[in-house]
Amino acid sequence: MKKATSKYVCTECGGVSPAWLGKCPVCGKFNTLVEEIETPPVLGKQAPTPTTRPKPLKDIEKERIERFSSGIKELDNVLGGGIVPYSIVLIGGDPGIGKSTILTQVSYHVSKTKKVLYVSAEESLSQVKMRCDRLNISSDNFHVLNECMMENIETFIDDYEFIVIDSIQTVYLNALTGSAGSVGQVKECASNLMRIAKSKHKTVFLVGHVTKEGSIAGPKVLEHIMDTVLYFEGEPQENLKILRAVKNRFGSSEEVGVFEMSESGIKGVNDYNGVFLSDSRGVSSGSVATPSISGNRCMPVEIQSLVSKTVFGMPRRMPLGIDYNRMVLIIAVLERKAYLPFYNQDVYLNAMGGIKLSEPAVDLAIALSLASANKNIPIDKTLTAFGEIGLTGEVRGVSQAEKRVNDSIKFGFKKIIVPKRNYDAVKKYEDKIEIIPVSHLYQAIKLVFADKQEEKQD
């Protein structure tokens, strides 16, 4: 049989080139050519008769999905309530963040009921053994394979129900010309594994490396193939790690899990109170807490900001964990609608604990934090706030206001600033927490900083 050849297809325009080029010869875009296997068509071959037929919706029987636990409650939550059988899940993250550790722990837990194959294409068997010893793991159903070639891995897969590939960038298909980790290899290996998961009824977990820009190395198409894509975030030197679902076919993609790394492995953090808060609240200016919702859970997250006089040229705007454009927009609203000058100030903004805040409900807390830094007046430690800010400075209502207020009470806050729109829904909690409804940003700032003396800027 003639060996399969490769062609290079542009992911933007579909243009084809016989060799890899940095620039697509058809559309002129850079870095868009992806290797694809081209198998020569066999002429005269009869098309096989179809094995499936269209079915009326009412005749389709619903399959009962019995999820199984990964052994780590936080991970189960992020997955939407446990591992879905025959699904394919990708866990991406920076080097050294703990991808292999968490999957080793999960494999061990699953091996109590299912046969597990851990394909370690990156580390030798003795390295895996060392990790297992450190994590105090030993099981007869937990098999480890040190192999990189996809075709070889496939020959062993049949015996196992749960398969971990560590990592997708180090395995390769011998039939393909590109080296392991190349866009074509990653895509084809992942498609292969997806096919195996669905046709042979296997649950597959993949480890994916992250590029410098923070996305999973390989084409975006890799994420399309997966049922679930999770990202492990957090500073390697810090113990706290955050696992975020970015795509989930079987649950919310807003879900986050908080983990702690220790010598004996990764553990889920159940009590968020204090995890994303610092001790300087109420003492230093620029810091305020907000009840932020990710997926099903509400976490009190502290937002800190610092302003300093611009010494040279354009003022700097540096957010961490908050979208740059959102920050610039809120600064503009503060300047125009609350009369706080930022034009000659460098602004640094940070969501504590390395968490990323993307929901608009945190706008009001960002604005209050910036106002506090600008005025150099600390905000009361027992106060929290939520609300979306419009371009006119209005404070707009947000979703799940009740949950935010209820959880703020649990976290020990005494006062909460809420959008006026949400007041009716939350006023039943007034005996437990002081609720301050506001309709405009200016009003919120006046309330928070009323009769407080501006401290001398240092």
Ligand SMILES: Nc1ncnc2c1ncn2[C@@H]1O[C@H](COP(=O)(O)OP(=O)(O)OP(=O)(O)O)[C@@H](O)[C@H]1O
């Ligand atoms: N003896 C140890 N005691 C405590 N923590 C350790 C020990 N050995 C490793 N670790 C932790 O485990 C982390 C590495 O975990 P792991 O190998 O699972 O990461 P990874 O994401 O798979 O990395 P890579 O991308 O290199 O494969 C280290 O950053 C370190 O914090």
Ligand SMILES: [Mg+2]
């Ligand atoms: Mg690893």
